[in-house]
Amino acid sequence: MSRILLEVEGLSTHFMTRNGVLKAVNDVSFTLHEGEIIGLVGESGSGKSVTGFSILGLVDPPGKIVAGSVRLQGRELIGMSEPDLRAVRGREISMVFQDPSTTLNPVLSIGTQMRLALEAHETLSRQAADARCIDVLNKVGIPDAARRLGYFPHQFSGGMRQRVAIAIALLNHPKLIICDEPTTALDVSIQAQILLQMKTLAQDFGTAMIWISHDLSTVSSVASQLLVMYAGRIIESGPVRDLLRVPDHPYTRGLLNSLPDHASPGQPLVQIPGQMPSLIGLGAECAFVSRCNQSDALCQTSPALRSKGARRVRCHHPVAGDWQ
Amino acid sequence: MLLAQAPIMTDRPLLRVSKASKQFAPALSFGDHIAGWLGQEVDQRIVHAVDGVSLDLHRGEVLGLVGESGCGKSTLGRMMAGIYPPSQGTVQLDGVPVMGAGKKPLKTTTRIQMVFQDPFASLDPRVRIGETIGEGPLVHGLVDPANVGAYVAQWLETVGLPAEAADRFPHQFSGGQRQRVAIARALAMQPDVLICDEPVASLDVSIQAQIINLFLTLKQTLNLTMLFISHDLGVIRHMTDRVAVMYLGRIVESGPTLQVYDHPQHPYTRALLDSIPRLVTEGDELVVFKAIEGELPSPLAPPAGCHFHLRCPFVQERCKTVVPDFSDHPSLPLSGRHVACYFPIS
Ligand SMILES: Nc1ncnc2c1ncn2[C@@H]1O[C@H](COP(=O)(O)OP(=O)(O)OP(=O)(O)O)[C@@H](O)[C@H]1O
Ligand SMILES: Nc1ncnc2c1ncn2[C@@H]1O[C@H](COP(=O)(O)OP(=O)(O)O)[C@@H](O)[C@H]1O
Ligand code: SF4
Ligand code: SF4
Ligand SMILES: [Mg+2]
Ligand SMILES: [Mg+2]
Numbered sequence: 001m002s003r004i005l006l007e008v009e010g011l012s013t014h015f016m017t018r019n020g021v022l023k024a025v026n027d028v029s030f031t032l033h034e035g036e037i038i039g040l041v042g043e044s045g046s047g048k049s050v051t052g053f054s055i056l057g058l059v060d061p062p063g064k065i066v067a068g069s070v071r072l073q074g075r076e077l078i079g080m081s082e083p084d085l086r087a088v089r090g091r092e093i094s095m096v097f098q099d100p101s102t103t104l105n106p107v108l109s110i111g112t113q114m115r116l117a118l119e120a121h122e123t124l125s126r127q128a129a130d131a132r133c134i135d136v137l138n139k140v141g142i143p144d145a146a147r148r149l150g151y152f153p154h155q156f157s158g159g160m161r162q163r164v165a166i167a168i169a170l171l172n173h174p175k176l177i178i179c180d181e182p183t184t185a186l187d188v189s190i191q192a193q194i195l196l197q198m199k200t201l202a203q204d205f206g207t208a209m210i211w212i213s214h215d216l217s218t219v220s221s222v223a224s225q226l227l228v229m230y231a232g233r234i235i236e237s238g239p240v241r242d243l244l245r246v247p248d249h250p251y252t253r254g255l256l257n258s259l260p261d262h263a264s265p266g267q268p269l270v271q272i273p274g275q276m277p278s279l280i281g282l283g284a285e286c287a288f289v290s291r292c293n294q295s296d297a298l299c300q301t302s303p304a305l306r307s308k309g310a311r312r313v314r315c316h317h318p319v320a321g322d323w324q
Numbered sequence: 325m326l327l328a329q330a331p332i333m334t335d336r337p338l339l340r341v342s343k344a345s346k347q348f349a350p351a352l353s354f355g356d357h358i359a360g361w362l363g364q365e366v367d368q369r370i371v372h373a374v375d376g377v378s379l380d381l382h383r384g385e386v387l388g389l390v391g392e393s394g395c396g397k398s399t400l401g402r403m404m405a406g407i408y409p410p411s412q413g414t415v416q417l418d419g420v421p422v423m424g425a426g427k428k429p430l431k432t433t434t435r436i437q438m439v440f441q442d443p444f445a446s447l448d449p450r451v452r453i454g455e456t457i458g459e460g461p462l463v464h465g466l467v468d469p470a471n472v473g474a475y476v477a478q479w480l481e482t483v484g485l486p487a488e489a490a491d492r493f494p495h496q497f498s499g500g501q502r503q504r505v506a507i508a509r510a511l512a513m514q515p516d517v518l519i520c521d522e523p524v525a526s527l528d529v530s531i532q533a534q535i536i537n538l539f540l541t542l543k544q545t546l547n548l549t550m551l552f553i554s555h556d557l558g559v560i561r562h563m564t565d566r567v568a569v570m571y572l573g574r575i576v577e578s579g580p581t582l583q584v585y586d587h588p589q590h591p592y593t594r595a596l597l598d599s600i601p602r603l604v605t606e607g608d609e610l611v612v613f614k615a616i617e618g619e620l621p622s623p624l625a626p627p628a629g630c631h632f633h634l635r636c637p638f639v640q641e642r643c644k645t646v647v648p649d650f651s652d653h654p655s656l657p658l659s660g661r662h663v664a665c666y667f668p669i670s
Contacts, residue, residue: 266563
């Protein structure tokens with residue numbers, strides 16, 4: 001096993017809203033090794049993006065990281081000064097957002113934008129800088145990169161713009177890239193291209209990734225570990241194959257069963273009834289209790305996260321027994 | 325099982341698209357203007373969004389339309405719904421053009437309705453949803469003012485919403501509920517044909533299942549005829565009787581859905597099917613997927629001949645110059661397979 005890169009422990013990020021405290025991320029812990037791709041899945045509003053932003057220290061008021069620790073190769077990032085954090089962001093950890101237009105500036109050529117990103121962290125000759133830019137553009141599969149340095153974002157298709165955004169994230173050879181739904185807006189064949197390229201990059205450079213998505217099939221095709229989030233908490237995690245073969249949490253099982261692949265054509269899909277509770281004023285019960293078909297009296301108390309080997313589950317009645 | 329009662333293919337389709345094309349002269353974007361000021365070349369050519377498509381929709385069938393982003397699915401759907409007039413060719417409902425003639429043609433029928441991808445953008449935030457649903461039927465005399473309340477309640481119930489929902493505003497609903505409202509609005513017009521453009525794409529997996537189930541129920545109870553546009557091949561396989569695969573403005577293959585999925589004949593269909601990451605595991609292994617080589621060519625300058633020839637592993641000289649188009653071939657039965665390729669996979 002390669003060395004540990006990132007340790008997230010007991011991370012909690014809350015938003016102090018007018019209606020009360022919104023617990024967007026609640027006691028989240030996981031470990032990421034060098035070169036490992038971990039998938040973070042969950043429905044909209046479950047806290048995936050806020051987890052990503054919290055790791056980067058990008059939480060602004062009314063949000064606040066209220067507890068926990070994020071260590072990058074042993075260095076604590078929470079509480080680090082803003083200048084120090086800025087040095088970490090972009091060079092050691094970078095982030096790709098769902099919408100490439102949040103990363104790309106429409107009035108600057110991509111060559112200029114990439115050189116600016118490089119210069120933020122080191123001094124390079126124009127020639128050396130261009131060579132680096134061309135190199136990463138080639139890596140993400142943009143042909144004819146030298147000429148395209150002069151292109152403006154609108155001269156690329158959506159899929160290529162997202163690749164440029166990924167190239168910028170790769171520029172400083174970060175140890176970790178957080179990808180927040182980078183392919184959700186793209187269609188299947190372009191998704192496939194980008195997924196394969198990201199996987200290769202992780203292998204070739206030892207870059208670790210956190211791949212955020214609500215689409216189980218894309219995540220499971222890149223990641224080796226899966227974290228399933230629900231209502232701000234990790235409710236199940238483990239090696240992808242293991243977890244998909246025998247999901248132990250009723251929610252994960254419900255998600256998998258609701259996919260069209262699991263029903264014969266034309267037959268009703270199995271649906272999870274109801275919706276996720278508001279993250280303001282979550283009670284003491286299991287957050288899934290109103291939608292769960294396994295619940296009993298015990299579920300009125302919040303289940304602890306239990307572990308068994310590489311698997312973890314937060315449920316009083318996991319499918320397989322023998323949990324500690 | 326639904327497949328047993330596959331729709332009856334009569335010679336006369338309910339909706340017929342004949343050699344329909346649509347070109348756009350793209351307006352300059354903000355970025356283009358800037359590029360122009362900076363002295364760069366700006367493309368001002370014509371986009372060939374849909375290129376000579378012939379397609380039939382039969383009463384009671386659900387036809388799927390798949391293809392990569394930008395290949396023209398929405399444009400074709402909008403022509404079939406009577407929202408865009410075709411630049412060439414015709415779209416006819418029961419033999420009557422769905423749009424009038426003239427410089428600014430109007431939709432001539434309310435018998436075709438459309439449901440869009442984004443349930444947030446397609447509803448007016450200031451209008452109570454009861455009014456949103458009741459307005460069209462009132463204007464077109466499908467219901468009189470005295471009964472509109474009950475009429476709206478009936479359609480809300482059909483899509484699984486409580487009657488009280490009529491008094492609420494769109495922001496008081498979740499994404500999945502808003503999509504139900506949009507479906508109720510379309511159904512309240514009592515259409516013969518429903519055109520759905522990516523109706524579940526913006527919803528979470530667990531909500532998608534609810535909306536897909538709603539469509540399946542509606543299809544049976546109302547005997548709906550639907551065009552179902554999606555880039556999600558799993559959803560298309562589940563929902564549709566027949567599927568048409570589109571590439572760069574043209575239909576390259578069509579046929580009964582399961583036949584096309586199990587035995588794709590067009591090289592593009594096969595590449596598309598191979599490129600989906602799937603969750604279904606074979607034994608211990610996750611099924612490996614392959615990316616389609618190369619980029620989708622620009623619809624501003626589509627290649628000559630077969631549009632797929634730049635990316636096709638089976639390309640021959642002939643493919644590069646002459647368009648493979650067998651849609652008029654007399655031996656092709658309407659319900660059969662149609663493959664626009666010189667060297668189909670057998
Ligand atoms: N109003 C318009 N003006 C100019 N070009 C347009 C217009 N509408 C569509 N196009 C162009 O026509 C082509 C087909 O677009 P269309 O929206 O039909 O694609 P699509 O298959 O629905 O894609 P997606 O899967 O991304 O929704 C694209 O190149 C698009 O940019
Ligand atoms: N700036 C903010 N102010 C208040 N609440 C927020 C803010 N950002 C996110 N949230 C809330 O935090 C929760 C988790 O959000 P997010 O991490 O974006 O979900 P996901 O990425 O899983 O869809 C949601 O309830 C969301 O409304
Ligand atoms: S703890 Fe109870 S309610 Fe919660 S998921 Fe497990 S069985 Fe269901
Ligand atoms: S016509 Fe030729 S290029 Fe086109 S798909 Fe068939 S074999 Fe390939
Ligand atoms: Mg998010
Ligand atoms: Mg579209």
